[in-house]
Amino acid sequence: MxxxxxxxxxxxxxxxxxxxxxxxxxxxxxxxxxxxxxxxxxxxxxxxxxxxxxxxxxxxxxxxxxxxxxxxxxxxxxxxxxxxxxxxxxxxxxxxxxxxxxxxxxxxxxxxxxxxxxxxxxxxxxxxxxxxxxxxxxxxxxxxxxxxxxxxxxxxxxxxxxxxxxxxxxxxxxxxxxxxxxxxxxxxxxxxxxxxxxxxxxxxxxxxxxxxxxxxxxxxxxxxxxxxxxxxxxxxxxxxxxxxxxxxxxxxxxxxxxxxxxxxxxxxxxxxxxxxxxxxxxxxxxxxxxxxxxxxxxxxxxxxxxxxxxxxxxxxxxxxxxxxxxxxxxxxxxxxxxxxxxxxxxxxxxxxxxxxxxxxxxxxxxxxxxxxxxxxxxxxFSPIIRSYLRLYTTMDLKKLAGFLDVQPDELRAMLLVNKQRTKQVRWTEGGLLEGEWVNTSDLDYALQGDLIHISEAKMGRKLVDWYLRNLSRTYA
Structure with missing residues (x-):
């Protein structure tokens, strides 16, 4: 490794x-x-x-x-x-x-x-x-x-x-x-x-x-x-x-x-x-x-x-x-x-x-x-959410909520919190409380109605479906 x-x-x-x-x-x-x-x-x-x-x-x-x-x-x-x-x-x-x-x-x-x-x-x-x-x-x-x-x-x-x-x-x-x-x-x-x-x-x-x-x-x-x-x-x-x-x-x-x-x-x-x-x-x-x-x-x-x-x-x-x-x-x-x-x-x-x-x-x-x-x-749930979002460029919010066994509104709140946490202040110089706001994640997404738009997908469709089925069994 x-x-x-x-x-x-x-x-x-x-x-x-x-x-x-x-x-x-x-x-x-x-x-x-x-x-x-x-x-x-x-x-x-x-x-x-x-x-x-x-x-x-x-x-x-x-x-x-x-x-x-x-x-x-x-x-x-x-x-x-x-x-x-x-x-x-x-x-x-x-x-x-x-x-x-x-x-x-x-x-x-x-x-x-x-x-x-x-x-x-x-x-x-x-x-x-x-x-x-x-x-x-x-x-x-x-x-x-x-x-x-x-x-x-x-x-x-x-x-x-x-x-x-x-x-x-x-x-x-x-x-x-x-x-x-x-x-x-x-x-x-x-x-x-x-x-x-x-x-x-x-x-x-x-x-x-x-x-x-x-x-x-x-x-x-x-x-x-x-x-x-x-x-x-x-x-x-x-x-x-x-x-x-x-x-x-x-x-x-x-x-x-x-x-x-x-x-x-x-x-x-x-x-x-x-x-x-x-x-x-x-x-x-x-x-x-x-x-x-x-x-x-x-x-x-x-x-x-x-x-x-x-x-x-x-x-x-x-x-x-x-x-x-x-x-x-x-x-x-x-x-x-x-x-x-x-x-x-x-x-x-x-x-x-x-x-x-x-x-x-x-x-x-x-x-x-x-x-x-x-x-x-x-x-x-942020690690699980990130693992799912990496698989698609677009995903239905209700579908992801079903994988996680949570309500769509609850998932929406999780997504907003997870996105907010990717923005952090990073210290470079000066006082330790100072710093610049930076994006700490290589994954970005946006919500439009019930659709989640993700910046990139790294797996093919068949592999994605197989991965989702097995992952859903693990975390359901």
Whole structure:
């Protein structure tokens, strides 16, 4: 079977298409990151953690260390207090903190761990509230509604961005101007510049977890998605950025853009896997299946060609599921639901749960799943409809309704929805919410009374009749 499927150009990296030399330079940078993770960080831990507890560098190193998954509730509260104290000192000192961070890998680890603990705590708190069977912990959580609160986390991220003047610096670099002229006293310090930069990626992640996908994409207006960006030098940041951008596009029904994002990062991961041996890569490797599941969903909505590497991995991991999605119909609904649950982020609610009325707490994941499944149900017959329409240049609406076992008026609505979905906004440059309206299908049709006029037919009449008879048995 050909490595390219279903009729369009291969999905590669971003529109700027950097050279192979730049790609190799990016891979070399990641080798440096691996070396940092295995050697430098261990040395830094030994030196910094040996200092007094109040030493700033020791606190910064500690902030980048993952909290044990089985940590007690008291430990999670203590971790929140430590972050608050640390960021308060960095943001509210009389002047810039005079500390040179070890590298931008470390700066990413601080922001990443901060958001991860916020996410896990919010998920845990919501589960305790929904279960309603642990009054002791419920009371503990009820008495501290602002601990790991959404407002507190967003306030830290926005404050780091504002204090560092990173938005102004990125804008100056886009205009080929000196960013130091707009950096201010804090933005000239690497500590603030790095934390501010990765706080932008953090905002993308938090807004996506909260379900505001358009605002999530809006936060990246000043960051260019290419291999020269700072986030591309840190594997975890690189992966996180494209995962959340791609997922936001998918939830906004911009499937072509979502596929571009997912494909870019999966191809890059496949190129660097030979020397990725640290724990961070183990975590990223586990998420590869999630990315492939999202690609399977997007390809079902937006049939397109895939890169050979991705196509092979997709067939190996989700071959059976992909076939069911491409067939469409009611049988595809549980597959969509299963893949979405497997691949979606751990959504959180922007407000604390109601511990007094457990049944009133809706799981945010179930909420977003229901929204997604409404879109699936609207389009579940689209693959079947497309397969029929490819056979004729003109077809009677009632005849097609008979094949699908639906009423003609219901089919008419399906055809209109399917045609509307072939028009999508595709991003090329500028903000990620911008783009041009393009036709994403090679099949076009128009309704005239009860006749469907299709742009082309690719089979002879006898083969068409045979195909329709067998297809009608399959989908009736």
């Amino acid at each position: 050909s490595a390219f499927q279903q009729g369009m150009a291969p999905v590669r990296a971003m529109g700027d298409v950097d050279s192979d030399v730049e790609e190799e330079a990016l891979v070399a940078d990641y080798k440096e990151q691996v070396q940092y993770g295995e050697d430098d960080m261990a040395e830094l831990d030994q030196q910094a953690l040996a200092q007094a507890a109040d030493d700033l560098q020791a606190r910064l190193v500690q902030a980048a260390q993952p909290l044990d998954f089985q940590a007690t509730l008291e430990a999670k509260f203590q971790s929140y207090d430590n972050y608050c104290s640390l960021f308060h000192y960095i943001l509210n000192s009389e002047g810039p903190v005079e500390l040179e961070p070890p590298s931008y890998y470390w700066a990413w680890d601080v922001i990443d761990e901060f958001i991860y603990q916020f996410n896990t705590f919010s998920t845990y708190r919501a589960r305790i509230a929904r279960q309603g069977n642990n009054e002791e912990e419920a009371q503990f959580l009820r008495d501290a509604p602002n601990t790991w609160g959404c407002y507190s986390v967003l306030n830290v991220l926005y404050s780091l961005i504002q204090k560092s003047q990173i938005i102004e610096q990125l804008g100056a670099m886009k205009r080929n101007e000196d960013p130091a002229l707009v950096a201010g006293p804090y933005g000239t310090k690497n500590l603030y510049r790095m934390l501010g930069y990765f706080s932008i990626i953090g905002l993308l992640r938090v807004h996506c977890l909260l379900g505001d996908f358009s605002l999530a994409l809006k936060t990246l207006d000043d960051i260019e998605l290419n291999k020269k960006a700072m986030f591309a030098r840190v594997m975890a940041a690189h992966f996180t950025t494209y995962y959340y951008v791609g997922f936001s596009y998918m939830m906004m029904r911009r499937y072509a853009d979502a596929l571009r994002m997912f494909s870019h990062i999966l191809i890059y991961v496949s190129r660097t896997k030979n020397f990725q041996k640290n724990a961070q890569y183990d975590s990223i490797a586990k998420k590869n299946d999630q990315m492939l599941a999202l690609i399977a969903i997007c390809v079902a909505f937006h049939p397109t060609r895939l890169d050979d590497t991705i196509h092979t991995a997709l067939r190996e991991k989700f071959g059976d599921e992909l076939l069911k999605l491409q067939r469409g119909g009611p049988e595809s609904l549980p597959v969509y639901e299963e893949l979405f649950k497997k691949a979606c982020p751990k959504f959180i609610s922007p407000v604390p749960p109601n511990f007094d009325v457990p049944e009133s707490n809706i799981d945010p994941m179930d909420h977003h799943l229901s929204i997604f499944m409404e879109e699936v149900k609207t389009n579940m």
